[in-house]
Amino acid sequence: MTTDRVAESWTEAQELLYAESWNEELNRYRPGYAYRGVPDVDADLRTSLQRLGDDEYGATVERDLLRNFTKYAQTEAGAADGSVWHRLALAQHHGLPTRLLDWTFSPLVALHFATAELDYLDRDGVVWLVDLAAVEERLPPELGDPLTSADVYTADALAERAETLADFEGLFDDHEPAPLFFEPPATDDRIVNQYALFSVFPDPTARLDEWLADNPGCHRRVVIDGAAKMEIRDKLDAANVNERLLFPGLDGLADWLARYYTPIDAADAEPPE
Template identity: 50%
Template sequence: MSVPDRCDICSENEVRIRSWSELQEQLFQDSWNPEIGRFRSRYAFRGLSDTTYRLETTLTRLGGSYAELERHILRNFRKYAHRSVVERDSLWHWLSVAQHYGSPTRLLDWTYSPFVAMHFATANIDRFDTDGVIWAVNYLKAHRLLPEHLRLKLEAEGANVFTVEMLSESLPSFQELRRPEMLSAGEVVLFLEPPSIDDRIVNQFALFSVMSDPTAPLDGWLRDCPEIWRKIVIPAHLKWEIRDKLDQANITERVLFPGLDGLSHWLNRHYSPRR
């Protein structure tokens, strides 16, 4: 099968790459920052093994009356979890911990690292017959759409994304997300850095996104803001090459999930025959 020499632009925001080198070019596109004279990307990345997967949270995937169940799930998580696992007894600390340990939340996992996103797009070898995808969202532009009091909070801190401490001061409860000044801006998305609970969060260069309305799908919101995102499609036939090169670069489960579980997952995938 012949392969074109260049990217196939599927739409204004969707690019189907044709080689490893084109993938690097797409992921590091717009990373030059003339204000500081450095290459500093303002994109958050999320890799998925199947291009048809939506940007759904674990809370959404729960199904049923998940929006009504959200506060009950978090209340019970807080009740039964060790209190020593959080720095502060606040909504955003507990949400970060709950997300980290797999409890359903309205948070969605992202990473600052294009290579970590590549890992998650190619980690499931059972999906190597399916096109993968990496979503790239400019969090700086997304935050320009926030209500004024949140934009001013970022400016006062000289920050591009929120910390859990900043959100604990500005939005201490779920109800604050539905205040009139929030609703007047329509549905909004914000990005936050989780506390460094363990090496997994640090090694994955992790951050989260959260929608003001837990029932609003992020990919639906993005369709109305085409200037802030790109969708980079990885053809199935390129997955093995990308996977092997990531392994050579030490971007593996052994590093991203420190501990015996990560080591075992890496060994299982690394020594599986190509099929």
């Protein structure tokens, strides 16, 4: 059974991304999904640690990477403080290869990342939607209650259940592996503005896309038709969902301006029928 729906316009993208967002218990429209936007529909969900070499290599150097990051980050105020989950989130945030994968609570933020790379305008993009409640049901009993209304942990709450990566892995000794989602600490405006959260597996070699394929009912995907990318991209800019907002500071401002003023081939900018 396919989990893909295709959005061929800005309007269709909104309808598909916000579908099934009604929460009867709250009597509010509150989507219960984690979203991840990718500019190429054929891209997988490997982590940065898995992309460091082959899948097995990353696992062999993971502890060394985090240990050295913690050691050399001592010069940055607070960088080496807090739990392993705080340090992992901070390391991921600054580009260190980790077993974490970036997600967002915001459909529009995910849509930004699916459409921001102009080199991929001729390809379909995709937004992954993971049902947080369905994933939470597949966690071991010791992790089955994150104590939040969003079916995700905070970094502090996760540290209370597992102080180390070894502790976290041990919780799955008698249970099938499953991803856990947690919110990073709000260490800067970028994390806040991106409405960020992370997924993490007990096995650093495990692929989330493969797990989702083996666990139907936990996700769906909205494919962004390549022919609709420019309409969606320009309307996201009009809504102020862009690099200037999501990467506060001069670097984000420069990236936004460079993309905004890049000339686009007429064939890529035709209005929808």
